[in-house]
Amino acid sequence: MLVDPRVARKIANAILERTTSKDSTFIDADGGLCLVTRELDKLQTGQFRRPYRIFERDGKLLDLTKTVLADIDNKIDFLSLNYIRVSDNGVHHLCEGTLDLTDRDWQDEVPRYSLVGTATHGTIKSLTQQCLRTWDKVTFKSNLPMTGVFDNCRPEFFFIVSSKTKHHLTVTREEDPKGHRLRHSNILFQILFDYDVCLELPLESFFPWKMTRWSVKEFNEPLMYLIRVRPKADVGLGVGDDLDSFRSHHLQHFLAVIYQKKSERFIPLIEQCVPGSGFDCIKKAGATMYLRTGDILPAEAVKYFNILRSHKFYNLSSFVTSADLDLKSREEEIARTSKLSKMLDGEDRVEMRKRIALGQKVNLKT
Helix, strand or coil, rough: CCCCHHHHHHHHHHHHHHHCCCEEEECCCCCCCHHHHHHHHHHHHHHHHHHCCEECCCCCCCCHHHHHHCCCCCCCCECCHHHECCCCCCCCCCCCCCCCCCCCCCCCCCCCCCEECCCCCCHHHHHHHHHHHHHCCCCCHHCCCCCCCCCCCEEEEEEEEEEHHHHHCCCCCCCCCCCCCCCCCHHHHHHHEEEEEEEEEEHHHHCCCCCCCCHHHHHCCEEEEEEEEECCCCCCCCCHHHHHHHHHEEEEEHHHHHHCCCCHHHHHHHHHHHHHHHHHHHHCCCCCCCCCCCHHHHHHHHHHHHHHHCCHHHHHCCCHHHHHHHHHHHHHHHHHHHHHHCCCHHHHHHHHHHHHHHCCCCCCCC
């Protein structure tokens, strides 16, 4: 929870400087003292004052939240903890019916809403997965849980993140020459989103705050960061029939394959996936036999993936089989975890999620 009004004013100013909307709904996802909302309201005047929506994470603080916002005469909606749901597979999402906001087209420069709040790396990974599936016209019919967060709109997020999360999401080859943070989930985030690091925020401005010691020097900064995040209008996946054939889990599997070993040569690796596609990457994209996977930039990864799936034997390749089996395995794990979660309550459910996060086996008794 943010407790420093001076830092809240800096955040409010940064939002007003960078937002592309003047009238869409502003969502405060942290609730509590709502310092950012209060400062934002002071800075907005006249016809540009935006309606507010408050997500109160702790239902016990709802009365306090309403009290501190009582002086704001603009429209405010309050949503208690019950409206924010965490599904059994750990995906954070908003319940249906909570985002009855102004309709916007995906290509619209004005976001449907702007949301500010603290976010963990896991939450942003979840949003990345949900954004990826908006490009997939087939996976919508699968059993994977869906959300209305990116339902035909590109919202605008102002996330407050830790130093470790910031360094993971914005990693570049120059900043991480050994490629320890060049993981496919971080690369996928950079492919799907435009992002901007807005502010450095002192860790002491938040309560409770704790300084965690990491082996990586950059992670030990006593700072939080404000980053602006918004889905890209076009990530280069094609249009028309070309996009109709896109499968989101294929792109995810492709990134996992090429970024698993950063020192591996790309052309021999891609030839193992789809024979003949290596020559296409050399001919159409200028790749060389000496190109290593760790040197591939996010935009280049999309280009190589498009070349791969345009190969005439792509649908018959071992790569597609492997990607589909990986998806099936994840769906089965989600169903299994959901079944087990329904059988547990309280501390048992928390312990189960910890074991899953650590990769430990969870016994399911039927």
